[in-house]
Amino acid sequence: MSELLTLSGVETHIGRYHILHGVELGVPEGQTTMLLGRNGAGKTTTLRTIMGLWRASGGEIRFGGERIDALSTPAIARAGIGYVPETMAVFSDLTVKENLVLAAREGEMDQTRLDWIFGFFPPLRKFWLSRAGTLSGGQKQMLSFARSLIEPRRLLLIDEPTKGLAPAIIGALIDCLKEVKRRGATILLVEQNFRVAQAIGDTVGVMDNGRVVHAGTMAELVADEAMQQRLLGLSLDTHQ
Amino acid sequence: MSAQGTDGDTDAGAALPKTPRDYLPLLLPVALALAALPFVPSTSTWVTLTIAGLAMGMMIFVMASGLTLIFGLMDVLNFGHGAFIAIGAYMATLVLIPLAAWMQADSVWLNLAAVVPAVLFAMAVTGALGLAFERIVIMPVYGQHLKQILITMGGMIVAEQMLYAFFGPQQIPLPLPTSLRGSFQFGEAAIEKYRVVCVLVGLAVFLAMLAILNRSKIGLLIRAGVENTEMVEALGYRITRLFVGVFMAGSALAGLGGVMWALYREQVNAAMGGELLVLVFIVVIIGGLGSVTGCFIGALLVALATNYAGFLVPKLALVTDILLMVAVLLWRPRGLYPVTSR
Ligand SMILES: Nc1ncnc2c1ncn2[C@@H]1O[C@H](COP(=O)(O)OP(=O)(O)OP(=O)(O)O)[C@@H](O)[C@H]1O
Ligand SMILES: [Mg+2]
Numbered sequence: 001m002s003e004l005l006t007l008s009g010v011e012t013h014i015g016r017y018h019i020l021h022g023v024e025l026g027v028p029e030g031q032t033t034m035l036l037g038r039n040g041a042g043k044t045t046t047l048r049t050i051m052g053l054w055r056a057s058g059g060e061i062r063f064g065g066e067r068i069d070a071l072s073t074p075a076i077a078r079a080g081i082g083y084v085p086e087t088m089a090v091f092s093d094l095t096v097k098e099n100l101v102l103a104a105r106e107g108e109m110d111q112t113r114l115d116w117i118f119g120f121f122p123p124l125r126k127f128w129l130s131r132a133g134t135l136s137g138g139q140k141q142m143l144s145f146a147r148s149l150i151e152p153r154r155l156l157l158i159d160e161p162t163k164g165l166a167p168a169i170i171g172a173l174i175d176c177l178k179e180v181k182r183r184g185a186t187i188l189l190v191e192q193n194f195r196v197a198q199a200i201g202d203t204v205g206v207m208d209n210g211r212v213v214h215a216g217t218m219a220e221l222v223a224d225e226a227m228q229q230r231l232l233g234l235s236l237d238t239h240q
Numbered sequence: 241m242s243a244q245g246t247d248g249d250t251d252a253g254a255a256l257p258k259t260p261r262d263y264l265p266l267l268l269p270v271a272l273a274l275a276a277l278p279f280v281p282s283t284s285t286w287v288t289l290t291i292a293g294l295a296m297g298m299m300i301f302v303m304a305s306g307l308t309l310i311f312g313l314m315d316v317l318n319f320g321h322g323a324f325i326a327i328g329a330y331m332a333t334l335v336l337i338p339l340a341a342w343m344q345a346d347s348v349w350l351n352l353a354a355v356v357p358a359v360l361f362a363m364a365v366t367g368a369l370g371l372a373f374e375r376i377v378i379m380p381v382y383g384q385h386l387k388q389i390l391i392t393m394g395g396m397i398v399a400e401q402m403l404y405a406f407f408g409p410q411q412i413p414l415p416l417p418t419s420l421r422g423s424f425q426f427g428e429a430a431i432e433k434y435r436v437v438c439v440l441v442g443l444a445v446f447l448a449m450l451a452i453l454n455r456s457k458i459g460l461l462i463r464a465g466v467e468n469t470e471m472v473e474a475l476g477y478r479i480t481r482l483f484v485g486v487f488m489a490g491s492a493l494a495g496l497g498g499v500m501w502a503l504y505r506e507q508v509n510a511a512m513g514g515e516l517l518v519l520v521f522i523v524v525i526i527g528g529l530g531s532v533t534g535c536f537i538g539a540l541l542v543a544l545a546t547n548y549a550g551f552l553v554p555k556l557a558l559v560t561d562i563l564l565m566v567a568v569l570l571w572r573p574r575g576l577y578p579v580t581s582r
Pocket of ligand 1 (some may be wrong): 017019041043046
């Protein structure tokens with residue numbers, strides 16, 4: 001299985017803090033890779049470094065074989081990476097429609113694709129002309145997802161999408177991700193909810209203190225409770 | 241909340257609810273004008289004062305609109321904005337003084353043939369200087385507010401001194417063209433023609449900006465960038481291009497405002513930029529940093545209040561802007577229409 005995205009020895013400094021200490025991570029093409037780890041482990045920093053929002057001060061990031069660690073954020077996005085940040089970052093002064101118009105940077109929105117998205121997230125159709133700032137948290141997450149899906153991207157980076165959301169919405173997000181993967185996209189998903197990770201993860205990387213401390217298949221981690229306990233400890237609530 | 245569409249109201253035929261907008265601030269200038277009515281001795285005086293206030297407000301809006309976008313989008317405190325106001329005015333004199341004969345001619349066409357090129361020249365020069373200023377002075381200090389304040393204030397002082405050096409310390413008279421002199425008579429009330437022109441120009445700039453911001457993709461990008469530049473970049477757009485474009489447009493608008501103001505005062509001097517900058521900053525703060533509509537309302541409020549107060553309680557006129565700003569911020573601490581998260 002070839003890797004679509006590879007991080008080798010990635011170092012990231014934020015101001016005078018050294019946050020990532022040589023991150024090694026491979027994301028196999030066409031699969032869903034889970035990035036797990038306790039709070040403050042460096043998951044968000046890893047995704048932001050891939051997007052070029054923080055600069056890697058060492059190491060290499062390859063996407064489809066090409067180095068992207070020296071590219072600007074817009075260039076990285078245009079290489080085919082969609083990003084759903086931890087904060088969702090919907091443009092609250094813009095309507096749902098306007099948010100998606102911007103996300104569709106190649107031109108007009110494709111109606112078939114839009115209908116496909118509405119299928120997972122009906123509220124987006126309902127609130128099409130409402131300002132995104134007035135949406136509920138779950139609806140904002142749907143919009144943030146929709147922005148990354150309105151045009152096909154090779155890789156999606158998604159940061160803790162289920163945080164604070166009701167089970168019904170989490171279900172919709174999972175259905176959506178499964179379908180996106182089935183259509184051929186590769187996904188790198190940060191997730192604290194082990195149930196979700198278990199439901200859609202193929203491979204997994206576990207981070208701690210700015211390093212990837214374990215990498216393997218999801219099935220292997222699911223089967224080995226001792227390993228779960230050791231790697232994820234109490235930060236994880238398996239009974240969620 | 242229940243986000244799952246469990247019922248039929250999500251089908252295409254269903255009504256699409258639009259968010260109610262916040263219209264309250266729009267009523268403020270109207271309320272202010274009506275509140276002043278009983279205190280002014282005659283209706284005709286009130287009409288004159290109101291039109292004068294509107295004209296002044298429109299000019300300040302034209303100057304301030306660029307600054308609010310620059311602040312909102314780039315998070316830059318540009319104290320150099322006043323320099324573009326003064327430079328715009330001086331550039332207009334370069335065209336208008338040689339064409340004085342056309343300005344004084346009794347023909348609308350000859351007047352226009354002088355004024356239009358003067359305005360275009362002023363805007364072209366201030367726009368180009370804006371480009372240079374952004375690339376050379378501002379770019380190294382993005383994200384560093386203290387340095388921005390120091391370096392843009394420095395830029396302002398340098399520009400002012402250069403104007404003194406090139407044009408001399410004296411005021412340069414800039415008479416209005418013949419066809420814009422005098423006033424229309426509406427019953428008792430006399431309305432100066434030039435004030436009407438200012439109102440029309442200001443409205444045109446405002447409507448054009450709204451159209452661009454709401455209808456074009458560039459406009460959407462600007463509004464999105466005011467809120468979150470990182471996400472705009474993560475969607476694949478180069479924010480630096482947007483910055484340069486907005487900075488140039490904002491500087492050119494300051495230049496336009498400077499020409500309008502110079503013709504209103506019928507004179508130009510190098511200190512005008514610094515004087516107007518205070519007013520412009522107050523307007524931007526009242527409006528809510530980054531909001532064009534807020535800036536528009538703020539400019540009208542400040543100008544109307546200044547005109548009414550100047551007539552009714554002249555002693556208060558000096559502090560009306562500050563009082564108004566305090567009042568607005570007590571009501572809405574982040575301005576009339578806060579758009580940035582900063
Ligand atoms: N802007 C910043 N400035 C300074 N330190 C930061 C900044 N952002 C993150 N950090 C630090 O970097 C470390 C990793 O943070 P990061 O947000 O990547 O963790 P995370 O794994 O995403 O955690 P969570 O599960 O809470 O989202 C933390 O110690 C955090 O305090
Ligand atoms: Mg995080």
